[in-house]
Amino acid sequence: MEFTILFLATAIVMLIAWRGQRPLALGLFGAVLIACVATYLHHATDTLKLSF
């Protein structure tokens, strides 16, 4: 579900960047990027089985 929301948020940021106000697009982009990093960290809890 979180990925659907992230795609939706990205599409909304694109629409605001194209039609809306620049500061709003910048702020929302920052929020989406932080959410992406948080999602990555949430999913990056598996142990890496490195070969060295």
Place this chain on the structure above:
Amino acid sequence: MTRTRAITLNALSLYGVALVLAAAYAAQFMLQELPCPLCLLQRILFAALAVGPILNIRFGPRPSHYAMSLLAAVAGAVASTRQVLLHIMPGDAGYGSALLGYHYYTWALLGFITAIVLLAAILMFDRQFEEDKAVLPATGGAFAQTAVWLVIALTAINVVTTLLECGFGACADNPLVYELLKHAA
């Protein structure tokens, strides 16, 4: 590089992002391979790469717009590097099919690194940030407008297909079926 030429290059980069998103769909539908959570995150970050060029086309090139794309590219490179490392063990077949010998996450890593290099390269051209009397229309002309709407449309379609794949819960680590379609069938 003039402002007008920079806007054209930004439009071209949007077509590049659209190509990546379309290629991901080709693998998803033609090979019946559903994207894993990390794969979806990489797609989102490819889409996020497009916000900077959209702003450049609408408001004119600014270093801050390129910086946004750089941040998205670095985040994407981190995510794809992790997926490469997840499958680096000898004997690990990797996730999904390989294209020309590399899996999609390896191509994604190469794509994000290429984006970082290209963004750094285009930032070296200072003249694009000066006022240009012969600028394109505020929305960059038909070529740029088509690119913007193409990328927005592909991102919007990803909203629908991701919802179909993951449903309203957490996305499966190794998805085999579309969750919402499974219940409908």
